[in-house]
Amino acid sequence: EVQLVESGGGLVQPGGSLKVSCIASGFTFSGSSVHWVRQASGKGLEWVGRTSSKANNYATASAASVRGRFTISRDDSKNTAFLQMNSLKTEDTAVYYCTSPMRDGKWYFDLWGRGTLVTVSS
Amino acid sequence: QSALTQPASVSGSPGQSITISCTGTRSDIGTYNYVSWYQQHPGKAPKVMIYDVSSRPSGVSNRFSGSKSGNTASLTISGLQPEDEADYYCSSHTTTSTWVFGGGTKVTVL
Numbered sequence: 001e002v003q004l005v006e007s008g009g010g011l012v013q014p015g016g017s018l019k020v021s022c023i024a025s026g027f028t029f030s031g032s033s034v035h036w037v038r039q040a041s042g043k044g045l046e047w048v049g050r051t052s053s054k055a056n057n058y059a060t061a062s063a064a065s066v067r068g069r070f071t072i073s074r075d076d077s078k079n080t081a082f083l084q085m086n087s088l089k090t091e092d093t094a095v096y097y098c099t100s101p102m103r104d105g106k107w108y109f110d111l112w113g114r115g116t117l118v119t120v121s122s
Numbered sequence: 123q124s125a126l127t128q129p130a131s132v133s134g135s136p137g138q139s140i141t142i143s144c145t146g147t148r149s150d151i152g153t154y155n156y157v158s159w160y161q162q163h164p165g166k167a168p169k170v171m172i173y174d175v176s177s178r179p180s181g182v183s184n185r186f187s188g189s190k191s192g193n194t195a196s197l198t199i200s201g202l203q204p205e206d207e208a209d210y211y212c213s214s215h216t217t218t219s220t221w222v223f224g225g226g227t228k229v230t231v232l
Contacts (some may be wrong), residue, residue: 109160
């Protein structure tokens, strides 16, 4: 089955850290970028960042709102992408979606996971 | 990178056509034909409805169409149906190799 499954969300205190994962199946994970998109309750979608494929040197990019605090990485041997979140703020509370075009050369988010909820609160 | 600008809400009666606009800048929509549109029902993950401005993924109804002029993209839903009631988001690649979404438009079928 073609899918993305996020895990690792939970409750964390302000200033704390959390690492969420995204496991892919059903397509050639190594041949595609992986993106993270978040959505606060009742709010819109916000692009967080991405890791490119090996063919694109695993380049990463991130939104200004998380730059320097969040790090995106991947392990192609495990078909898994990661979002390491440090120095968390209450405004980082959101559902975090993993999404992918499923192959290089596509410039849209074709496959989405169900999301994992991250709550930053004391 | 500021969010793309969409109307907060659009409504229409069954069978009617509605259009949602998405305004960006020369740094995103104005430079790239990589505009996509997503439908999101409550509690669900987004689903791509239009990609590369006007292309439709297999399985998406031909009642959905997209276009672009300058810095503004548009999504048109023709023959509006009750199941089209959802939130819709536009998205674009940017000149800084990031992506940006619109604020979202709530479509109501009257």
